[in-house]
Amino acid sequence: MNVMGIPRFERFFRVVAGLDVDKADIKRFDEFVNQKLYDLLVRGEAVAKSNDRDIIQPQDLPITKGLQECINDFKRIDEEIELQPILDELTRRPPLDLDYSVETEAQFARIVGGLGVAIVRSFKIIDPELKNPMTEHWERSHQIFDLLL
Numbered sequence: 109m110n111v112m113g114i115p116r117f118e119r120f121f122r123v124v125a126g127l128d129v130d131k132a133d134i135k136r137f138d139e140f141v142n143q144k145l146y147d148l149l150v151r152g153e154a155v156a157k158s159n160d161r162d163i164i165q166p167q168d169l170p171i172t173k174g175l176q177e178c179i180n181d182f183k184r185i186d187e188e189i190e191l192q193p194i195l196d197e198l199t200r201r202p203p204l205d206l207d208y209s210v211e212t213e214a215q216f217a218r219i220v221g222g223l224g225v226a227i228v229r230s231f232k233i234i235d236p237e238l239k240n241p242m243t244e245h246w247e248r249s250h251q252i253f254d255l256l257l
Contacts, residue, residue, distance in 0.1 A: 124185065153168070156168045157205075
C-alpha cells in the first residue's frame, strides 16, 4: 500500500471504533479481509456449481444480515474517508475453478470494507476499553470470524 493510504486507514479505525492503529495493524487488516473474502468466494463457488452455473454471481456469496449491515455502514463511512479506491487496489482476486461475474467483482471492495467494519467493531466487543489492538485481539477476532464465516 502506498504511504498516502495509511492516514485513511487510521481514520477508518478511529471512526468505526475509536481505535489507534499502526502499520502492523493495517497489514493484519489486509490479511484478514482478503482471507475472509476468499472464504466467502469459496462458498459462493460451491453455490454456483450446485446451481449448474459456470460463473459466480453476487447472490451466490453468503452475505449474512450482519455483514450486509456492516457493508451498508462502510458505504456511509466511506463517503467521508474515501477508502474504497485503496481497497480496490488491495483486494486480491484469488483464482478459483469458476470465474466471477463483473457484478460480483465490482462488489469486492465494499464487501472487504464491510468485513473491515465488522472486525474493527469486534475489538470493542472483546475489550470495550481497548484503544490500540494488539496481536491477541486480532487472534481472538480471527477465531470468532473463522467460526462464523
